[in-house]
Amino acid sequence: MLRPLMLHEIDEEARASSLVYTFGGVEPVATLLRGTDLRTSTLDCFAGLVRRAEDLPSVVCDPRYLNPQTGPFYVEGARPGDTLAVHFASIEPRHDWGVSSTVPFFGALTASRDTALLHEALPERTWIYDLDSAEGQVHFRALDSGLTVPLPLDPMHGTVGVAPPLGEVRSSLTPGSWGGNMDTPEMRAGATCYLGVNVEGALLSFGDGHARQGEGESCGVAVECAMDTTLRVDVVSGVVTPWPRIETDDHWMTTGSAKPLEDAFRIAHTQMVRWLEDLLDLSTMDAYQLVAQVALTPVANVCDTVYTVVCKVPKAFFPGVVAMHGVHDALRRP
Amino acid sequence: MLRPLMLHEIDEEARASSLVYTFGGVEPVATLLRGTDLRTSTLDCFAGLVRRAEDLPSVVCDPRYLNPQTGPFYVEGARPGDTLAVHFASIEPRHDWGVSSTVPFFGALTASRDTALLHEALPERTWIYDLDSAEGQVHFRALDSGLTVPLPLDPMHGTVGVAPPLGEVRSSLTPGSWGGNMDTPEMRAGATCYLGVNVEGALLSFGDGHARQGEGESCGVAVECAMDTTLRVDVVSGVVTPWPRIETDDHWMTTGSAKPLEDAFRIAHTQMVRWLEDLLDLSTMDAYQLVAQVALTPVANVCDTVYTVVCKVPKAFFPGVVAMHGVHDALRRP
Amino acid sequence: MLRPLMLHEIDEEARASSLVYTFGGVEPVATLLRGTDLRTSTLDCFAGLVRRAEDLPSVVCDPRYLNPQTGPFYVEGARPGDTLAVHFASIEPRHDWGVSSTVPFFGALTASRDTALLHEALPERTWIYDLDSAEGQVHFRALDSGLTVPLPLDPMHGTVGVAPPLGEVRSSLTPGSWGGNMDTPEMRAGATCYLGVNVEGALLSFGDGHARQGEGESCGVAVECAMDTTLRVDVVSGVVTPWPRIETDDHWMTTGSAKPLEDAFRIAHTQMVRWLEDLLDLSTMDAYQLVAQVALTPVANVCDTVYTVVCKVPKAFFPGVVAMHGVHDALRRP
């Protein structure tokens, strides 16, 4: 279809029916043309069911329907072996509240499904945050004391991805080479996400908006909120992207999602070595040396089914060098 | 002794003889008074033996004498159960050059002693960097092409620590609860490092200066250089610090050193949860929630015998809150 | 259908078309009645395409069509929340040869997709084994010297599983809570495998026959061969099995599949603690103590997308105790 779907024009019932919980395995809801704006919205990771401190995720949510994604979108012209570029022009909280919680056996500082121990679960609690977009603030309120802390609003999407390879269908709760639930604060407005295309049309979905998130998302849940998001896409033909990358005006970034966490680090850093080899026409050992001295390495998440690490290099060190045929610059200036 | 030792006043031979290669197991070279400046110098991690691109560490260095430390210093008044505060007032490259290299089976992106695989070693190469302190620059020069890249000078100490607990003597190549070879770029001038004291006098040593280092130190070697360093110490009596912490004017930081890397993350983040519980009088679950939304998590090293992760929280979010009885502020303003 | 499908009666072409490469996402090829024998066959993990030392997997195989499974079978009466019991009555090599190989960036002792390093791949080699069923032997022949070593034939299935939860479709190359590519030598004739049912009919598939395999499958490939297999199934209604278990005449076994390997260990051992709590009416701490003193812990695989560990307890220590309502005994005596 030529006209991009405006999901927020659709009534709630129809919209809910179009939500998806996997990457792969579902039919596209619309076709995106390269370069055209898509304005749409996403639900929060609890599908809006956790609204008050009394709402506990394990009570009010069905584990089969967590982290709903908007999509998938068939991207015109995207073919296996290409790279899909997804530029987030704006990401804005849809409501004036966000929510976080602890979830039994989920998070970095608790026994979990994989780190299976004999402890009882930590307490399940829910925190409601006030979001003040005008002031650019997110208000933390302690549950067990009177402390309140205003924090900077810093909206992002925790989950962005395409259909996986090998015919797999993966839960929207997991990250991987197809993107998915990477949960990095770097996926904010102004960023272009590069994803390797595995199937015709790529089948882009996204969701899991966070009003802000610490690096590592240690309790497993950020300040979750529904988002109004504008993005535009392009396709870099014939460029293979084995693991998701991100470009902003200031940085090139590579990601890796794996366990143990050092494997996520190794993936992200080898990907950056390979990228700098290409961008700067360097030998592998020279690129390795350079990455070792210039990389920033913010941890993205240590709570999901596999963990994600970002390797981040300032573009200012390499004036005039253009990545991905300049698609980031092209997308950010419509 | 009342007068702090000026190591750079000592002739080279005497100085070399005072270098140490372990934390624990060696007698102190001098006593430090609380609040008095110590101006001294450190050798680079190769003890100055790798000076040209032709110098390969595995050829010119004895593996028993890597990463020489200056010290140990007996800190007056430091007793087991206290916290030693070490403030780095200045860290300045001693020479106009630095060196990096790849070392066989050492680094994040190679088979290694522990990640024991059947590959041949990656090539061993040495890069010499020009350091321009006036311009604040470190010059990368590719070995296999003509590329040169000026990078910001950002001096730091890779290794800072005290005698370990349990009577252990640990190589200066390894990090742990006693500090040691943590290799975080956060250990720059202006930072105060907090270390739990295990033995009378703490027995502080430090070294492993880096003109700059990427987060993760992926090739295993930063831009290594001898340093002229000024520090001053204090003791926070009766405050136990299980894992090293760092404070700057802008951030509180906790560290964890362990494998796999997620355990380093878990240590650093639980330490920050415990710290914010104390500083803000929060319940554990409230502190966990808060850390999950505010933490920055730069990886320090993924190359040493265990890996180090830093958890970093902006102090600006918590105006008026003072950590460690204000020792950082006291030390930075002599 | 009432009559179980005899796959070996079907001509080759039809048979190939019925092979599947995922757990989940495919329609059942036949229905299995509880207690009735299924005699069928499976192809080797290379689908029979690697037959000579000159055949290299990366050349002759399409990575999308590795590890073909026979199935899936709809098991009558299996519902979500039940446990499927699969008893292997016999597993016999179909041919007089087997094959192993090294595959680039696959295996425990090489850089790999997740343990992403900068090494070149190890050499890709193929070993052909003679299988002598009469003598019960598998003949290793060195490629680079004259050494030959007769080894005991010990046939098993590397891959046995059902459709995964959460609507996921998973490659037959991966193990998980649904079973899949666990690659444990314990899956030999005489064993009953217990699998939690996630969808109506369970959708059982299996394949990846090994004439023998070392514990850990360190090079990533066992002595692979096509198999003639007879199995029978039953359903333990209302019994939830979170991770695959195995019962033989002599042992109860639990499995865990995760990374890092200690998480696979933790899953298998917590599962055994929980099982002994139930079987022996023990408190959690008593069961933990008992497992700590009686468990055998053979590693299954350290090469697949996640690793598998088996926890194994001798039934002789607990005379008269019956697991899973005695379904193992019932299935082994038709």
Place this chain on the structure above:
Amino acid sequence: MLRPLMLHEIDEEARASSLVYTFGGVEPVATLLRGTDLRTSTLDCFAGLVRRAEDLPSVVCDPRYLNPQTGPFYVEGARPGDTLAVHFASIEPRHDWGVSSTVPFFGALTASRDTALLHEALPERTWIYDLDSAEGQVHFRALDSGLTVPLPLDPMHGTVGVAPPLGEVRSSLTPGSWGGNMDTPEMRAGATCYLGVNVEGALLSFGDGHARQGEGESCGVAVECAMDTTLRVDVVSGVVTPWPRIETDDHWMTTGSAKPLEDAFRIAHTQMVRWLEDLLDLSTMDAYQLVAQVALTPVANVCDTVYTVVCKVPKAFFPGVVAMHGVHDALRRP
């Protein structure tokens, strides 16, 4: 000294004073001649302080004095670069009781010092076992129910090691390349342990007797007991042993101690590949292939500061092949 020390002839007080808690850092208590029997005894890991169900380790033990070792012994003729062979001729419980316990934040199925989480500790409990050497039985008695389970007596030493390299002094609680607290049930009477020598005289210590232990020692504590032990030693000159190996009449074994657990596996398996290369004059790839098909891989411990994995190959597959110049055969037939 010519006459080996009979520690059990020494009075209790003197004996206690000769116990050591580290590998390295202590003076030898006696010299061992090659081939002469040493009969001595070891205390249990709690130094005999936990004797009743009411005795909790965290109450009655000082954490600085856990896991006392008997030694160190200076082995005549052992020089850096040699291999020390330690043959256990007999290992017999000294008393008719043994003890196990859970210890706060220690064990495979609990949050721990490194796997730092926010859970409260699991309950600390102590189990006393009756040891019946005549019947060859160890009696488990549940604390919270009436269940008793007789288990086979299978005495072993959890800790055997020499002084570490690099001048390090390591706690007897940790395993590593010098041996130490490997906690493998394979260290039973009849086994010969091979340890690389790092310092003149090797400085052998051992202790931590277990009446029996499950593979993985999941709760962190085996059936601990004092032992009467007879061993004899020899030196294999000029043979470097990077990681401890074990030989019995039936098996060759390699060990690896590291985290994550897959690194312990990788070390043990690469060591076995290298050993079979030597023993069978094989190429690396042939040895890798062979190990992949013949290795048994029992996990030793997943509770200590690093974890230990054993790789085990049946000698029967290789008739006539002799390892380490036949020292095992020589030592077992005095």
